[in-house]
Amino acid sequence: MTDFLSxxxxxxxxxxxxxxxxxxxxxxLVLNKPSGLLxxxxxxxALSDCLQSRVRxxxxxxxxxxxLDKDTSGIVVMALNKExxxxxxxxxxxxxxxxxxxxxxxxxxxxxxxEVDLPLGDDRDHMPRQRVDHERGKHAQTRWEVIARETQxxxxxxxxxxxxxxxxxxxxxxxxxxxxxDALYAHEAAFGAAGRLQLHAESLTLLHPADGRERRFAAPxxx
Numbered sequence: 001m002t003d004f005l006s007x008x009x010x011x012x013x014x015x016x017x018x019x020x021x022x023x024x025x026x027x028x029l030v031l032n033k034p035s036g037l038l039x040x041x042x043x044x045x046a047l048s049d050c051l052q053s054r055v056r057x058x059x060x061x062x063x064x065x066x067x068l069d070k071d072t073s074g075i076v077v078m079a080l081n082k083e084x085x086x087x088x089x090x091x092x093x094x095x096x097x098x099x100x101x102x103x104x105x106x107x108x109x110x111x112x113x114x115e116v117d118l119p120l121g122d123d124r125d126h127m128p129r130q131r132v133d134h135e136r137g138k139h140a141q142t143r144w145e146v147i148a149r150e151t152q153x154x155x156x157x158x159x160x161x162x163x164x165x166x167x168x169x170x171x172x173x174x175x176x177x178x179x180x181x182d183a184l185y186a187h188e189a190a191f192g193a194a195g196r197l198q199l200h201a202e203s204l205t206l207l208h209p210a211d212g213r214e215r216r217f218a219a220p221x222x223x
Contacts, residue, residue, distance in 0.1 A: 009046040013037040019054050023217055027084040027210050028077055029055065029062055032219040035073040035196045040064060051076065065089050069166070071183070074101070074201025075219050079209075087209035092163065098205040101158040101168060102147070102221040104198035105177040106190035109154040113145040116171040120164045129184055130166045132174055140164040142171045153180060153193065157202070168199060198223055 014034045023030035031051065033039065038050040055062045055078060062078045063085050079085035091097040119137030123129040131137075143159040154177065158168050169185050172178060178186040181194035203218040 009044050011038075011042075011046055011049075013049050019051070019058070022075075022219060025210075027080055028088070028208070029059055029080055030204075030217045031055065031076045031078070033068055033073055033076045033201075035071050035200075038070045039067040039076070066092050066163070068201055069169075069197075069199075071181075071197035072101075072199045072201060073219075073222060075099075075204045075217055076201070077204060077206070077217070084209040088206060091206050095162065096206075098203075099160055099201060100203045101160070102155065102200050102202045103158055103168065103172070104150075104153050104155050104180045104194065104223065105172050106153060106180060106186065106193065107177050108149050108152070109146055109156070109175075109177060111146070113143070114175075116140075116142045116144070116174060118171060118174055120167060120170055128165075130164070130170050132170065138162075138164055140167050140171065142168060144172075194223070196223075 014036050020032040021029065022032055033051050038047060040052050041048045041050045052064050059080060061080055065077060065079055065085060065088050068074060068076060077088060079088055118132045118140060119134060120130050120140040121133035121137035123131040139162060141161040143161060145157050147155040147157055160167055169179055169182055173185045178190045180190055180198040181196050183191060200221045202221055203216060205214060205216040208215050
């Protein structure tokens with residue numbers, strides 16, 4: 001069997017901006033992650049460049065609390081001390097940290113809003129894909145609302161109520177409206193309709209770990 005570490009890997013993460021900090025204090029660091037950049041390093045040596053390593057060049061104590069997929073852009077919060085990490089991580093665990101995403105999906109959605117409540121699990125024959133799994137899947141819930149309708153696509157805002165792997169991508173696929181530019185889940189026409197995954201973490205609302213006040217951080221949708 002060929003060692004996967006010896007296989008060539010194509011990975012060309014964006015370099016400009018190297019990192020984009022939108023907020024910083026003594027406890028939190030909030031960034032706008034670009035599409036195409038890994039959040040944490042991959043197993044292959046060629047996948048070492050990532051948001052986490054770049055941030056730690058300037059902020060050595062920064063720690064990862066949550067993640068975005070490589071091709072998803074948008075808001076990421078990191079902690080700058082252990083107490084902040086614990087307090088913010090607890091909010092993600094309790095699902096009290098509120099996240100919103102913007103996306104463009106294939107097809108025109110007629111309804112103004114809705115909700116997807118479908119359990120998700122590993123697609124063991126096609127990893128790293130996930131799939132709807134009513135037998136062994138974990139509870140996953142997403143609210144959505146239409147922002148605008150295009151000729152062959154719909155712009156939507158997504159509200160993940162749980163945080164499963166690829167949740168938004170699989171839930172929109174289950175509705176029959178895969179996210180444009182999605183190399184894992186979109187059919188050929190939907191994949192080719194955009195030059196990148198049309199999914200962006202638009203805002204994050206949480207309680208600041210130092211004073212307990214609600215803070216909302218946002219990054220405008222780039223597409």
